[in-house]
Amino acid sequence: MVYDERTGFEIGDPAIQLIPAGTSLSKEDKEIFLKNTILSVSGWRRVFAVDGDEESTTPEIGLPDKIMVGSCARLFTEFLCAEQKKKRPTIAVGLDARHTGPVIGMILIRAFLAYGCNVQYLFIAGAPEIMAYAKTNPDIDGFMYVTASHNPIGHNGLKFGLNDGAVIGKAQAQPLIDKFKVQFFNDKWIEELVRDINAVDVMAVKDVFSKINMYKNEALRQYREFTDAVITGITDKSGREEMLATIRRKIKAMNVGVLAEFNGSARAVSIDVDYLKQIGLQVTALNDKPRQIVHRIVPEGQSLDLARQELEKLSASNKAYRFAYVPDCDGDRGNIVTLDARGKSWILEAQEVFALSVVSELAYLVYAGTLTYDSAGNPQQKVAVVVNGPTSGRIEKIAEAFGAEVFRAEVGEANVVSLAALKQKQGYIVRILGEGSNGGNITLPSTVRDPINTIFAFIKMLVLRSENGKPGLFEIWAKRSGNMSVYCADFELYSVVESLPVFTTTSAFENRAIVRITTEDHAKLKAEYEKVFLGEWDNKKSMLKEKLGIEKYRVLNYEGIETKEGIGSKFRSGAERGGLKVLFEDCKGSQAAFIWMRGSGTEPVFRVLADVRGDNPAAEKILLDWHVSMIQQADKA
Structure with missing residues (x-):
């Protein structure tokens, strides 16, 4: 058995036969399996826990699950070879913190090796981390990420992506789904799949395992650099460093602290704590070991109660602590708790988190000189915000204040990202996009929701204040929205939240x-x-x-x-x-x-x-x- 250096978790036994030779499934079993499986653009997902309990922490998965995972790897390899026109593509593989992840990872590695791929295995990594790695590493052709996002711990799933750092869209995903539905009932194809996976050289698997730490370290390094580019929106390195220095200086002057309640997320072994500290924030981390799950995974409602309680305690003894965040298991979704005027903790609704992020990032475009206005107050650039159908109408009101346009897509991160890419091709500046109904935001050039980017939308709003005649983000928003009465020089986050257009919206998780x-x-x-x-x-x-x-x-x-x-x-x-x-x-x-x-x-x-x-x-x-x-x-x- 091989163990992970960071977590101490079992990675797997390179010599074990994962799928018994001669494996077969009845047509009825296959039909039942598919009926209980989600095959969508957003990924392939189901309850993988072999006991069928969606709250189970067993590491074991069933035989049909293993066949689906192997099939997924085989079909994705064929797709990548055709898409990238390579005979031997390089694929990054990562897992969220679920207990069934390692055995799924084992099957993926064997299958990818069996069909001629190079594999860079990160083991447990956040979704934004592996996607940033795929986008910034020229050696990567695609990625496979094992996750069921915000669903209960017994669920798991598979997401496919390319070297643009995004999950593949419908036009690419649907043919893979259709092929799987055909080949899953092809007994000869399944027989070949099992044979090929079991025939993989044990030494080749050991070699992949031996390089996990190396690739994980490189992924973290590239993710940190990518995050610098995302939060500043500046491609020029010297300009980026200058803006980061400004943010550090202002954080130090204000003395700002953040509580990270990880709830056993994959983010617990990502860049969060080190990155936040190096930019000058005080950081307290709770439940910061993967699988240290103490409440439901979806970061909504009662899942934020612990962060709310602990933030009040922290703030009572250290006024630097102004807000907290709670990510889901794969770390691409995170919601926020802040403090009201009385110092009482306040759970923000997902729609409010997204709305404040949009205000911050549009104001930041003005602050950075990317968005300018003529003497009549009309924008001199075309700016767009891209959201899904059920995102609150408050986004239109915010965009209107900045002279930006709002474009809407179907639910699904891939849809929103694809529409944003189209709008960029049409000449729009697209800084921020997302699904307000689900919380979190995507800040370009990132192509996935990332709590770090949400945190820095809040941080920039808080610390990039008016100085030496240059309006800060909150003053820019107050002026553009025609509501200067809400602005004061010593504002706190609750003032910004209270300045948002007021809408009443059903929570997606009610x-x-x-x-x-x-x-x-x-x-x-x-x-x-x-x-x-x-x-x-x-x-x-x-x-x-x-x-x-x-x-x-x-x-x-x-x-x-x-x-x-x-x-x-x-x-x-x-x-x-x-x-x-x-x-x-x-x-x-x-x-x-x-x-x-x-x-x-x-x-x-x-x-x-x-x-x-x-x-x-x-x-x-x-x-x-x-x-x-x-x-x-x-x-x-």
């Missing part, structure tokens, strides 16, 4: 955000929903006008990077599994509210959300209840 349905036909349900909506609009429009100022509506359909406006199937395609939004406008044509829905591809549920301008929980409830009622009526039709 029980109310899920509606169970009976139909499997999403196209039929949407068609029926539209009929119900048209029938009810006439009855409710007077009430909606009176209570919410709603005068009219637009129906928007999100598929991939496209938004199609209109009612009816001609504005959707395929199985019509994209998001559908009814956008409500006031008499001036401004966004007043919206209701949104999107069906799951693996379980009989629709995810739903309502977003209402203003602090109006009652209105949000009225809209969401109405929305759910219409979905239920459509489901029964």
